[in-house]
Amino acid sequence: MELRVLRYFLAVAGEKNITKAARILHITQPTLSRQIMELEEELGKKLFIRGKRNLSLTDEGVLLKKRAEEILELVEKSEKEIMDTDEIISGDIFIGGGESDAMRIIAQISKKLQKKHPYICYHLFSGNADDILERLDKGLLDFGILIAPVDISKYEYMKFPKTDIWGLLMRKDSPLAKNAVIKPQDLLDIPLICSRQTLVREDISKWVGKDLDSLNVVSSYNLIYNASLMVEEEAGYALCLDKLINTTGDSVLCFRPLEPKLEVSVYIVWKKSQVFSKTSKKFLEELRSEIETSSK
Structure with missing residues (x-):
C-alpha cells in the first residue's frame, strides 16, 4: 500500500466524488478510478458505496480513512524530525494533554525555548487520558500530560510539582455557592455533570461513599469548557x-x-525507549530542569 495511493483515497473520501478528487490531485479521472479499484482489490474489501452522484464510505472505508490519516500524519512528523539541521534546533514538538493548570509549566518552558530556538513549533492536542495514550502509543505525540488516576506503568514519566484539586462548578446564584466547601451530602440531591473517564468516576465514587451512577448524573463530559456552558444555563x-x-x-x-480535599497528581509521560528528535530532547531537558528546580 503506497503513501501516494493513501493520499488519493483520502482525497476521494473527502470530496465523495472521483471527478472532483481527480481535479484536486491534478490527475485524470480514469487514472484515479483505477488506483481506487486496485486498492480495493489489494485489500479484498469494498471501500466505497457508489451512488448516482456521490460516493460514501463502507465500514472498511471509514476504518481505512482513520488509519490513513494517522499514517500520513506520522510520516509528515517523521520527515520534519529527520530534516532538522545540526546547526539550528528547529522542528515540531507534539504534546497532548488533559485539562490541567499544569499546562502553564509547558507554556513557560515553551516561551523560554522559543527565545533560544525560535524555529521550534509546538502542536497541542487536547483530550482525556484515553485519547492521549492512544495517540502516544501510535507515535503521534511526543509527550502526554495525564491527570491521576491513570495507569502510567508502561511509560517513562515525571511528576509535576503541583497538584490539581477537585471541586464543584456552579452558578454564583446557586444555593450551594454560599458554602466555602462541598461535602459528600451536598451532591445527593442535585443534577451532576461528571467526567466520563472510568478511573475518575471511581475516585469520585470513593469520595462520595456511594456509586456515582446512583446519584442524579444528568450529563458527562471529556473536556470541561462545554460542560461549563451547561452549568451557565x-x-x-x-x-x-x-x-x-x-x-x-x-x-x-x-x-x-471538595471537603475532605480531593487532590490529584499530574504527570508528563512518554514512551519507554523513545527515540527523540533533537527538538524533543531539548524540550525534555528544559522540562526536567524546571521540575527539579520547582521541587526544591
Whole structure:
C-alpha cells in the first residue's frame, strides 16, 4: 500500500466524488478510478458505496480513512524530525494533554525555548487520558500530560510539582455557592455533570461513599469548557478540577473545593525507549530542569 495511493483515497473520501478528487490531485479521472479499484482489490474489501452522484464510505472505508490519516500524519512528523539541521534546533514538538493548570509549566518552558530556538513549533492536542495514550502509543505525540488516576506503568514519566484539586462548578446564584466547601451530602440531591473517564468516576465514587451512577448524573463530559456552558444555563453542577474555568469578574460561575480535599497528581509521560528528535530532547531537558528546580 503506497503513501501516494493513501493520499488519493483520502482525497476521494473527502470530496465523495472521483471527478472532483481527480481535479484536486491534478490527475485524470480514469487514472484515479483505477488506483481506487486496485486498492480495493489489494485489500479484498469494498471501500466505497457508489451512488448516482456521490460516493460514501463502507465500514472498511471509514476504518481505512482513520488509519490513513494517522499514517500520513506520522510520516509528515517523521520527515520534519529527520530534516532538522545540526546547526539550528528547529522542528515540531507534539504534546497532548488533559485539562490541567499544569499546562502553564509547558507554556513557560515553551516561551523560554522559543527565545533560544525560535524555529521550534509546538502542536497541542487536547483530550482525556484515553485519547492521549492512544495517540502516544501510535507515535503521534511526543509527550502526554495525564491527570491521576491513570495507569502510567508502561511509560517513562515525571511528576509535576503541583497538584490539581477537585471541586464543584456552579452558578454564583446557586444555593450551594454560599458554602466555602462541598461535602459528600451536598451532591445527593442535585443534577451532576461528571467526567466520563472510568478511573475518575471511581475516585469520585470513593469520595462520595456511594456509586456515582446512583446519584442524579444528568450529563458527562471529556473536556470541561462545554460542560461549563451547561452549568451557565442551569443544566447542572459540574464536578471538575480547579483553575480551568474563569470564575472571576463578570463570570456567573464560581468554584467550591471538595471537603475532605480531593487532590490529584499530574504527570508528563512518554514512551519507554523513545527515540527523540533533537527538538524533543531539548524540550525534555528544559522540562526536567524546571521540575527539579520547582521541587526544591
